[in-house]
Amino acid sequence: MTLDEALKLVLNTNYSLSSARYAASSSEGLVLQAQTRPNPILSVELEDTSRRATRSTTTTLSLPIELGGKRDARIAEAKLARDRIHQKKEQIHADVRAQTMVAFFDVLIAQERVALSTRTVKIARDAYRIADKRVEAGKVPPLDADKAQVAVANAELEAALAANSLESARRSLSMLWGNPSPQFTKVDAKISTPLDRPILDDLSTALEKSPAVQAARLELERSRAQIQVERSKRYPNIEVSAGVIRNNELGRNQVMLGVSIPLPFFDRNQGNIYEASMLAYKTRDEYLDLKTRLQVQLQQTASEFDIAKNSALRLESQIMPSANLAFERARRGFEAGKFSFIEVLDAQRTLFQARARHLSALSDAYQALAQIDRILGRNSL
Template sequence: MNKFLWPLGLAAAIFSPAPLWAQNALTLDQALELAAARSPSLSAAAREIEAADGALRQAGLRRNPELSSSVEDLRARTRTTTTLLGLPLELGDKRPARVAAAERSKDLAVADLALARAELRARVTASYFGVLLAQERRSLAADSAAIAQRAKDAIGKRVAAGKASPVEDTRARVDLANSQLEAAEAQAELQTQRFSLALLLGQTSPSFERVAGEASAAPKRPALEALLAQLDSAPSLQTARLERERRMALVAVEQSKSTPDVLVSLGAKRNNEQGLTQAVLGLSIPLPVFDRNQGAILEALRRSEKASDELEATRLRLMAELQEAASRLAMADQSLQTLQETVLPAAQQTYEAASKGLEAGKFGFLELLDAQRSLLQARSRYLNTLAGAHQAAAVIDRILGR
């Protein structure tokens, strides 16, 4: 952990045994494993693949034969019975077109599962670091309360010795009360973040007390040019591409329906009165005079064109999101470096000097209060910037499916 995020004046607590809330720690790998095992969205996507398997199997089946029988004259002596077996012949490559469309549907279901995994991983990662940073904010709030308590005690001694005005003591009490309220709010925020992460892990209440990790470590990702080079393999783009292919396959299915099927009939006709059995051969051909499936073909073509437009729109949207996230991450990285190297050390030194000066009677409470607020604001800004960096990295990972 960055040294500027450690509680000031609590060195003894750093080397003391871990508190109860720190015993049950959850790692990021454990969180991702639990989420993948219990996620209903992943389960639903996997079942869609199973359903696509059924559709693919159905698409490859041939049409069933037809058996028909007719009787002329119900009297047994003069009865004529005709029995026919009809064999449908699919023309126009209907069956291969159906199979191709079903295969594209299965490919799309597989891509949807990959997309669901990428989105879940990004959400869990973002929530995990949300808990991690909430833990640090709680530590900062506790540190703020400790600083305010020390300032109040120092002012109390000066007031008792007649070296400071009682007004300063009142201000110190107000500042302590505000710090304690902030500590309570930070604790509540931590609980909210913990419950949000628990829900992603399939838990109704958190089974962990804290998450383990290095809060001060900023996420690193390749440069924008390298990220854009990986965009073609993004799960969302792959899903849109497969949807376009599926729509094109459906166009072929509708076009194949414009060719009518032929029904070949083979059977026998039994004439009881004459005692004859005659072979019967029939051929049935629909005449596509009015319905040539032209409306369905037009619909499929337009939906195919729509899928192509959506693919391009998805590409542009992902490119914009990737550029924005990469820019935010780069800006956050620069800000974190400045905060670590310049702002935080200067704020800490100023506070330590003001604290010692107050105890020695060289500075007043207002100087210490200003130094204290500057330090806490710098540390809070560091955490907020770090949170923004993790959020930007999570967006990048979600887009690229990492």
């Protein structure tokens, strides 16, 4: 399975993403409802119901009329709420994508660890075989063969742990597309040191356009629009009505017109206006706090990437070649009887540690890049 195939599976079947898509679709209902106007009211009143001859029937149609810009303010607030939900969907998309990349590279690194531990087991077994032959030939004490056997056991234990970690990583990846039992056998990608990241100024500029920051900014604008919604409610709605009065006793119809106007002497919606104003201040501080935290996370992650990349490059160019050369010399020297098995074990341990550190550095570098993409809501890998 390639990274593109894994991303395609996750983006099509991940439950968090599908839930976010439904939430984004449902937000269109907010705007639709905000655009609706008040319903007219039809009322019928009967007087003197016991006697038909003197009965009076009043039929009235009333229509509430919104004043103070209530509808426009309501629509503006609903559109901002809708746009915020869509940005949250984009943020969830970026989060899930980053999780997929991290899980994919976890599997990839785990596969490399299994391959590395398998090679280490082979090296340890070869060393044990050589040591056993030299003990039989009387060239080295039996202690060397015992140490070689312990080294084989340790290498086999490391291989078993690596295999278990790989299986766990495979399950973590497949669970992202809703399958707890992995159907793929391995992931396929070339592990190489990542290229340079963008400079911090470019990352900071990109942060302003990230879904997380955009969603927080829209929430701030929505909270301010909510103040306008509450302020518009200070102006009462009027209700105009028209109707017909049928007077059976007089035998004629009478037209009736009316206007109803609430008088805002006491309730001017002042409590809700105050609450909305304070919530807008709260949202503003949350917006500024989020930007600060994301900026710090971006800088820290960029620094972690630089450290991991530099470590991987140094291990590739200096440490691993030297460790490999030292091990080969120790192994050949041991076979020729020039070195003790202790020196072979030390060289083998140093080589294994260098390879393991190289894999860890590559894993840290790719995870840092995935984290940067998650924060910025973009795709660079």
